Amino acid sequence: MGGGLFLSILFARILGPEEFGKFNYILSFTSLFMPLFALGIGNLVLREFAKEPNSIPDIIYTCIASRLLSGLIVSIITCVGLYYFYDTSWKFQFLAVLLISNIFNAFEVYERWFQHKSLNKYCVLWRISCFILFSLIKLYLILSYPNFTFLLVVVALEVIVKNSGYHFLYRKLNSKIRKGDFKKQKFLDIFSQSKYLIFSALAAVIYLKIDILMLEYMNGDESVGVYSVAAKLSEIWYVLPQILITAVSPKLIALAKNNKEYYLIILQKGFDYLFFIALCICICVYFISPWFIDLLYGDNYSEASAIIRVHIFASLFIYMRALLSLWLVSEKYAEFSLFSQVSGAVSNIILNLILIPMYGAMGAAVATLISYSVTSYFCLFIFKRTRHIGIMMTKSIFFFFRPHKLKL
Numbered sequence: 001m002g003g004g005l006f007l008s009i010l011f012a013r014i015l016g017p018e019e020f021g022k023f024n025y026i027l028s029f030t031s032l033f034m035p036l037f038a039l040g041i042g043n044l045v046l047r048e049f050a051k052e053p054n055s056i057p058d059i060i061y062t063c064i065a066s067r068l069l070s071g072l073i074v075s076i077i078t079c080v081g082l083y084y085f086y087d088t089s090w091k092f093q094f095l096a097v098l099l100i101s102n103i104f105n106a107f108e109v110y111e112r113w114f115q116h117k118s119l120n121k122y123c124v125l126w127r128i129s130c131f132i133l134f135s136l137i138k139l140y141l142i143l144s145y146p147n148f149t150f151l152l153v154v155v156a157l158e159v160i161v162k163n164s165g166y167h168f169l170y171r172k173l174n175s176k177i178r179k180g181d182f183k184k185q186k187f188l189d190i191f192s193q194s195k196y197l198i199f200s201a202l203a204a205v206i207y208l209k210i211d212i213l214m215l216e217y218m219n220g221d222e223s224v225g226v227y228s229v230a231a232k233l234s235e236i237w238y239v240l241p242q243i244l245i246t247a248v249s250p251k252l253i254a255l256a257k258n259n260k261e262y263y264l265i266i267l268q269k270g271f272d273y274l275f276f277i278a279l280c281i282c283i284c285v286y287f288i289s290p291w292f293i294d295l296l297y298g299d300n301y302s303e304a305s306a307i308i309r310v311h312i313f314a315s316l317f318i319y320m321r322a323l324l325s326l327w328l329v330s331e332k333y334a335e336f337s338l339f340s341q342v343s344g345a346v347s348n349i350i351l352n353l354i355l356i357p358m359y360g361a362m363g364a365a366v367a368t369l370i371s372y373s374v375t376s377y378f379c380l381f382i383f384k385r386t387r388h389i390g391i392m393m394t395k396s397i398f399f400f401f402r403p404h405k406l407k408l
Contacts (some may be wrong), residue, residue, distance in 0.1 A: 001236055003135055005306075008232050009296050010139070014146045016299055017225030023148040024281070025216045026156070028209040030098040034295055035205055037071040040197030041190055044329065046250060047192060056116075060109055060170075061180030062187050068105035070245040075099045094152045101156035110166035115251055128164050134158040147231040159337075170326060180223055196338045203341035205372050207348040211364040219360055227361035229297055230307035232366075233289065237281050237315055241322035249326055264342040270323045271396040278319035280351065285312045303361065310365040312373040320393050321376035326387060336379075336386055344375025373403045 012020045039383045041063050048059050079096045095291045110299065134154060139148045212231070216224045289312075290305040328337045348371035355363025381388030 001239060003131060005232070007135060007234055008137055008229075009235075010142055011148075012225070012229055012297055012301060014142055015148055015225075017222040017267070019225070020196075020228060021216065021221035021223070021225030023151060023222055025214060025221065026094045026098065026148075026152060028212040029091075029095060030102065031205055031209050031211075032202075033074055033099060034102065034105070035198055035201035036074045037067060037102055038198075038201065039067055039070050039191065040194030040201055041067070043111070044194050044197070045109060046116055047253060047329065049113065049116040050253060055183075055186070056113065057180030058183050058186060059180070059190075060113060062183050063109045063190065064106050065182050066187055066191075067109065068103060071103035071106055075103060092203075092395035094149075095158050097153065098159075102173050104160045104163040104252075107166045110170040111341065113170060115246060118250070119173070122169055123166070124168060127162065130158060130162040130165065134161075136244050160392045163260065172375065196335055200337040200341040202346040203338065204375075205259040207341070207344040207368075207375065210345070210348055211352055211368050214349070215356060215361060215364050218356050223361050226301055226303050227364055229301045229305040230361070230365065231312050233285065233292075233304075233308050234311040234315065237278075237285075237312075241319045242276065244274075244324045244327055248318060252326060253330050256327075267323065267327065268392050268395065269387060271320050271392050272399055274319040274323060274397040275316060275393075276399065278315040282312050282315055285309075307361050308363045310362065310369055314369045315373045316397075321372075321398065324376065324380075324389060324393075333385065336383060340375045340379040343379050344371045347371045347374045 008052055009140055011023065015023065021385055045059065045063055049056055052059065075096075082092045082095055085092075099182065111123050114120055134157070137154050138151055141154065212228065215227055252263070252266065255266065286309050289308045291306045293301055293308070325337070327333075351367035351370055352364055355367050357363075359366070377393055380386040380393065
């Protein structure tokens with residue numbers, strides 16, 4: 001997190017708001033297609049591993065082959081479409097390079113196996129090694145050739161190397177395990193469960209990234225650069241709940257199946273802790289962000305301090321959403337995930353259309369905060385099956401009135 005933030009500050013200062021805005025626009029545009037690459041088989045794989053431990057090699061091979069094929073097809077179709085619209089634009093070449101490199105994200109399936117076996121340390125060490133290596137390369141390039149072109153190429157190479165490494169790690173630790181086969185029925189079983197999650201993830205990435213794309217279209221690259229600084233300082237904290245949930249997800253999924261009553265108690269404590277952590281972060285960022293931005297980013301990004309003071313409070317809902325997503329998987333309630341994410345995407349688009357012309361980047365921040373609350377909290381009260389989770393979150397939000405329940 002610290003290294004990523006340092007590089008982001010350096011890129012922003014050297015490139016300036018306009019070039020930094022272009023850099024973030026390309027990354028955001030590319031991320032729109034990642035759900036189609038992933039096919040929605042993230043946490044579902046963990047559940048399949050637990051259900052059929054003897055079929056793990058077949059499950060891994062089937063999922064990877066499916067994601068490779070999906071990534072290839074989506075990349076080809078998208079590149080053809082981009083060439084038709086952006087054939088003479090600077091955008092096409094970079095979008096095509098990043099899309100092709102992200103085909104290698106198919107090997108993330110191996111990472112789920114490491115989680116299943118509680119061998120996360122191997123993946124962590126590999127990711128840290130890749131991060132250090134490519135951070136040094138990016139640092140050299142930005143200081144020697146201050147242009148976002150080289151940075152995007154290195155970003156693409158980093159994706160390829162990092163994900164390819166998962167394959168070699170898996171083979172090294174499982175040299176005696178048989179190679180898997182593609183099982184058509186297994187793919188159909190998993191896909192039947194993940195089809196809602198695909199559209200859910202697509203809707204999620206739309207409401208996460210559409211603000212930058214709409215801001216670029218309505219206000220230009222410089223406004224995107226300023227907004228991206230605020231969003232980066234806010235979103236860098238989103239990795240914490242993912243780390244926590246990733247670490248405990250196999251045990252929580254098993255607990256959901258074996259001890260429902262205790263599972264609900266743990267969920268409430270989880271929402272309490274996640275909300276409390278997010279609130280502490282929000283308060284700290286709110287007070288130090290003006291000083292932090294002026295000191296590290298300079299006068300060109302002074303507007304970002306007001307934006308982040310609004311944007312950071314979306315963390316309150318993002319943190320609890322991480323645990324909610326795991327609950328939806330364990331309860332096999334992908335339909336609600338789709339509904340909530342679509343609601344967030346639609347509300348974000350509508351709010352951006354209204355607020356960006358009036359308030360610019362600040363309008364995009366307000367739209368983001370409201371849409372995150374819709375998809376992660378308010379939607380829960382619409383359906384009877386999810387209402388008790390909404391009540392749990394409400395208890396966490398008002399934990400000051402029940403301090404004896406929050407044991408830190």
